[in-house]
Amino acid sequence: MIFGDKLKEMSIEMVSQHLEEMKDADTKEYDKTLEMILLMTEVAIHFLKESKEFREKFAEIHAEFIKSAESESIIEKSIIAYKNFKEKQETTL
Numbered sequence: 001m002i003f004g005d006k007l008k009e010m011s012i013e014m015v016s017q018h019l020e021e022m023k024d025a026d027t028k029e030y031d032k033t034l035e036m037i038l039l040m041t042e043v044a045i046h047f048l049k050e051s052k053e054f055r056e057k058f059a060e061i062h063a064e065f066i067k068s069a070e071s072e073s074i075i076e077k078s079i080i081a082y083k084n085f086k087e088k089q090e091t092t093l
Contacts, residue, residue: 022029047054065071 019033022033044054048058066075
């Protein structure tokens, strides 16, 4: 598996380098990357709908994040955003 691990590491480095270079590139590069991210998101949503195993791993990742110290501020911001959303809905009804 050493070859597979090295290949994975090289792929990650290449993607990271490309994204770093893209920050200073023209907007056409952003558009291509956005299209790729949107497509990956659509595929992930499809897997969430169709694959129990994917849903389990998705939940596992989020459960681990919630346990981390870094999640605290994100959770607080999410709660505030949800409260603001609910207040807006109540005032428009």
